[in-house]
Amino acid sequence: MAELIVRVVELKGSYKQMGYEQGVELKSQPLFEHQMDQQRGLTVHSNSLKAKELVKSLCPNFFQELQGLAEGLDMDLEATIKQFSGYDLTFPSMGCTTMVKKGFYVRNYDFSPELYDGRFVITNPNDGYATVGFSQQIVGRLDGMNEKGLVVGLHFVNDQYRGPGFIATTIVRMVLEQCADTEEAIAFITNLPHGYCYNFSITDQSGKSAIIEASPDKQMIHYTDMLMCTNHFESEPLRAKNRAEVLSSIKRKEYLYSMQDHEQTPFAAYQLFNDENSPLFFQYYKEYFGTLHTVVYSPKELKVLVGVGGDFPPLEFSLREYLQGKSSLPDKLIGKIKM
Template identity: 35%
Template sequence: MQSVHTDIIQFSGSHYQFGLFQAEKLKNSPIRTHRRALLSKRWRNFLVDEAEVKAAFQTFSPAIWEEIQGLSDGLDMSWNDAIREFGGYYYEYGRSGCSIHTKKDFLVRNYDNAPDSYEGRYVLYAPSDTGYASAGPSMQITGRTDGINEKGLTMGYNFVNRKKSGDGFICNMIGRFILENCATVEEAIQLLRDIPHRNTFSYVLLDPSGKKRIVEVSPRHFFVREGSSCTNHFDALTEENRYRSDESMERLQKIEAKQQAIYSPYEAFRMLNDVDQGIFSEKYGAWAGTLHTALYIPSELSAWIALGGDRQPFVFSFRKWLQGDKLHATKVKGRINATNTFINQ
């Protein structure tokens, strides 16, 4: 078993200031060492056309472009290196699992991946220049794996396929765009329709009205459907699925069978987080072990998170945070049954 933790990052201010703030925290962090090693091993996956990436950011989020500028200045990085490392464009995404279940009043998800891909950063950010405040775990520093924003819109995504990839943004940056720019499920659907996609993913959306949708997206196709549960295969765009989806289908069947007895957010959390329920995964060596279980309640603007299985969630009110009640906690601790640990340690 490995002891792991997520650092809680809290900030209010402009995007450029936020970039500088994060740069200061990253200067002596093991995260930077790991990312430099990754860049050196897989440099071809990080090649970017600066003009193309800038044009895409100017269309979808000029403010996050400023955040990357702050990271570049604060870390004394070349601009091209900063775009490659923090831009979320062209980057090759590794295989992963993930399970999501929604009802009209909550979204709960298991984020499954390899421990040495996980940054261990939970970010609460309230922009002073433009965009909605949001809370959620980070990926590639600027991106988000899931989260909730001040309007109560919550999102998570599930990997489906990385073959036949296209030019475009990857899942975590798209998640950030959704949280910062969209107030409703319909607005998020439109953004997902407009944005260029690098890989093939399902995006699961829920807002305070109780509207929930699953959006199946690839670089070639787009489909919106109703549904309550989602794993790592498409129900509609089946031609985009991997050759073998047996394990994903089995997890989905387990969720669908158990959801009939789920009446509360806590019961849903236990369904995904308890190891003996069969949905939580310990396949860490196959890029498919559960790293965190997160739950969001839009009507309350509350967020839950736990690291590893059979854990009690860390619960906080995002609404109170927005009102100025900052979190006193600096870390969320947990344990995973793996040989590797998170890259923040």
Template identity: 40%
Template sequence: MSGYYSDVIQFKGSHYDFGYMQGERLKESPILSRREIQWAATRKRHFNIDQTEATALFSRFIPGMLDELQGLADALEWTMEDALREFGGYYVEYEKSGCSILTGPNFMIRNYDSDPAFYEGRYIVYQPTDKGYATIGPTMQITGRTDGMNEKGLAMGYNFVNRVRSENGFICNMIGRIVLETCADVQEAIALLKEIPHRTSFNYVLTDPGGDTYIVEASPRKVVERRSAISTNHFEILTEENRYRTEDSMRRRDELEKRNEGLDAFTAYRLLNDRDQGIFASKYGASAGTIHTSAYLPAEGKAMFAIGGNQKPVIFNFSRYLQGERINVTKMKGMLDYHLPFINMD
């Protein structure tokens, strides 16, 4: 077992200032140099953008992101094209992952399963002063989110389904950021997910303080929604988009269905986070090991987070933060059965 940590970053201000602050932090971090090494062999194929097209789509769906990207570019002394390529979340391939999500009337619990060697170790609490809703959650590709909740209580997580037959569009983490920053409730999020272009196939799980949960099955070709409290790594409606092998995804779904009766948020959290419950995974080398467990309680305005299994979660009172109370946590630590560090770690 090895020790890991995620940095907690909180910021209130304009998108440009937020981007500039992140760029300043990145200059002191190993994240960019390690990403450069990881993507060196495939950068030409994966990081291919049309700047005009990407800019037009950001202007349409989340214009504040252009300011954030400009702030990043200015701090790093990059061109805007470089910032779009590295942090824009448009056209870029996404590392495959597992992931299980369980919801109830007042919670969403999510296991993020992937390879720790690609994990950024950044947990962001951001309250924009120019445009968009305040959000809380872990990052991916700096500007994107793996899961999260916004000030309206809309919570979002996603599950990888398939990268075959990809098309031009946004990848999951940027779509997650756009959903959280621009949508007030589940219905607005569903409408957005039907409009935005999707690079690859993912389930997007949505819940809000009203307690309804929808799973949006989104591929580059079609987007449909259904009601369910459980999501893993396959589609139930768009089955033609599934990977050839879905046995483990269906096993986790069936296991959660058998035990999803009358659970409160903490019991549901333990079901996903405890190593001996059958949902937590340790296949890190296959990009399918549980790195973090997130929990969101929309009606209470609270979020929980833990790295690794059998962990007591750190609890964030997001509602109090929005009222001006500062969060005192700067790092969250945990243990994983793996040998390579997160890319934010020295």
């Protein structure tokens, strides 16, 4: 067994200040140079000038955070944008399983601990939506919920079909920053350049849910009352862009469908996903397919159940109470994984 440590990061103030604080924090980490070398290896094709132009126009708040990040890292802005904007970035494959049912969104994120930020981030900016979620590459997000009750998560599909565009972690982050509901999220996502093939699972405070199947050249929208999303495209126009092997993804989705008539609470759903013996929990960490976190977002109540590793007693967190100054968070979450 190995420890999996996820730091809880709280950020507030201007976006530039939040970026600066994260840059200083990142630079102070013992493995900073190793992390930066990994980042550079993912940005071979990145066009920083094009990325700068797009980020400034699509999400000015994100651009301000990148400016602050550059100052905190003591790096040139162009180099920071190239490494952290998520534009024309390569990224290893990952797995994710999501279900939306009865007003809550439950998700497992499967990947390698070696390339996992290990950061659960709460932001409360002066001039934008407060958010809570898991970061990737510091400023990106794997999944999250904002103060309006919008929830978004990503699901890798294929990296063999690529184009000039953003990776999904940046897209999730930008959506949470400036979209209040599912329709706004759909309009935003379908107006972006996409670098690879991903699914986006979305729900909001009203319960309106959708899956966006997104490739560099086409996006398909599927509205659904009971959302179940894994790592393959199902629409006919995009099915040819799936990886050759999608059996695991299909089986996970079939299992979710088999559970649709079971009465579930957010806590019961969390247990179903986080149980190490569950068909939805994986331990192939060396193959980039081990479950790293389980999270349940409840948009109506703005509540979160979160755990890292397997069989983790969940931390319950209220974003609403946090913003009202009525709750606090631990410095870190420590779970166990079988390596």
